[in-house]
Amino acid sequence: MRTLQQQQEQDVQAMQQPLGSVAKLVASGIREVPPMFRVKSKIQQGYCTTNACDDDDDDEESTIPIIDFAGFHLTERRPLILQQIRRASEDWGFFQIINHGVAPALLNDMLHTHKEFFEMPLEEQMKYYSKDTNAPFKFSVIPLLPPHLIQPWKDGLTRCDPAIYEAVNVLKRELLAALSESLGLQSSFIDDLCGEFQKSNSNYYPPCPEPQYAFGARPHSDPTTITLLLQDHVGGLEVRDKHGEWMQVKPIPHAFVINLGDQLEIISNGRYKSVEHRVTVNSNTVRISFATFIYPSKTTKVGPPLELVNLEEGEPYKDFIYGDYLAEFVAFGIKGKRFIDHVKTTGLHYN
Numbered sequence: 001m002r003t004l005q006q007q008q009e010q011d012v013q014a015m016q017q018p019l020g021s022v023a024k025l026v027a028s029g030i031r032e033v034p035p036m037f038r039v040k041s042k043i044q045q046g047y048c049t050t051n052a053c054d055d056d057d058d059d060e061e062s063t064i065p066i067i068d069f070a071g072f073h074l075t076e077r078r079p080l081i082l083q084q085i086r087r088a089s090e091d092w093g094f095f096q097i098i099n100h101g102v103a104p105a106l107l108n109d110m111l112h113t114h115k116e117f118f119e120m121p122l123e124e125q126m127k128y129y130s131k132d133t134n135a136p137f138k139f140s141v142i143p144l145l146p147p148h149l150i151q152p153w154k155d156g157l158t159r160c161d162p163a164i165y166e167a168v169n170v171l172k173r174e175l176l177a178a179l180s181e182s183l184g185l186q187s188s189f190i191d192d193l194c195g196e197f198q199k200s201n202s203n204y205y206p207p208c209p210e211p212q213y214a215f216g217a218r219p220h221s222d223p224t225t226i227t228l229l230l231q232d233h234v235g236g237l238e239v240r241d242k243h244g245e246w247m248q249v250k251p252i253p254h255a256f257v258i259n260l261g262d263q264l265e266i267i268s269n270g271r272y273k274s275v276e277h278r279v280t281v282n283s284n285t286v287r288i289s290f291a292t293f294i295y296p297s298k299t300t301k302v303g304p305p306l307e308l309v310n311l312e313e314g315e316p317y318k319d320f321i322y323g324d325y326l327a328e329f330v331a332f333g334i335k336g337k338r339f340i341d342h343v344k345t346t347g348l349h350y351n
């Protein structure tokens, strides 16, 4: 059996030979999903049928909450918003926020500015290909994930634009304050521990000739603290609800989809869940999303604070060094199981 280090070395070698983009594969006229992207069709069975944000769905229990963030700083609004966030985090681990204060022009910029980039000739795009993980504008080519994993049907662009960074950063601070307060923690607790880093990616999901055999993202939970996602009107993001059903996250113009990541589940000692989600693709339309990941430094030790540990309720979550957690998460692979379930009370395998 290969060790984690051998696997990583082999993956790094394979990633030295970029294979172009998914958009170019599609443009070349392929009629089938190539093996490196191909999932078994049975994984796609139980395909989402429910619209989790349907306005006219009168069963409140079955909808992803939409939270109006307007007036978060007002004493008369804050308790209600905190209550809604607590409930959404306990029941779903996913919610959408509207009236969040980020200017519409910036939101449009996040989604639309780089559409043309994804459609440019590959030679032009490759000028922005880089192996430097800290490059501020970086085009991702196939393979996007370590090559031993099934590849996602998408192209990606890491983007660090100062105006966008700052606007999302303000919102991030408010959200982490709200999440801390909703758990009864000091307002800055989560930001101080796990909010240091912020990275944004544009995702471009080209049409797929056999959408039942590929995913834009296979089922996974994010290893982050939280993820803030903007999506266009097409739809394709689905979350697994507490009954195990896949539900669509209905696009709402200018809303951010917020999903709680594994680090938040760890801090909350399992009270809040980092929920599995996936991205389906379709045969005729490009979909674009813009994701901002918030996460701690690699050396941060993340664990539940004492006030959230109640030994009578069972084994508490272990502490993890984030860098170690992330390395194991990547090696485990995005394959339809929550990595966190394997380690939350036992720790990482080599600890």
Ligand SMILES: O=C(O)CCC(=O)C(=O)O
Pocket: 203, 217, 222, 227, 229, 231, 236, 237, 277, 279, 289, 290, 291
């Ligand atoms: O594009 C989306 O809707 C979600 C992407 C996602 O889940 C991720 O980047 O972690």
Ligand SMILES: [Fe+2]
Pocket: 217, 220, 221, 222, 227, 277
């Ligand atoms: Fe995700």
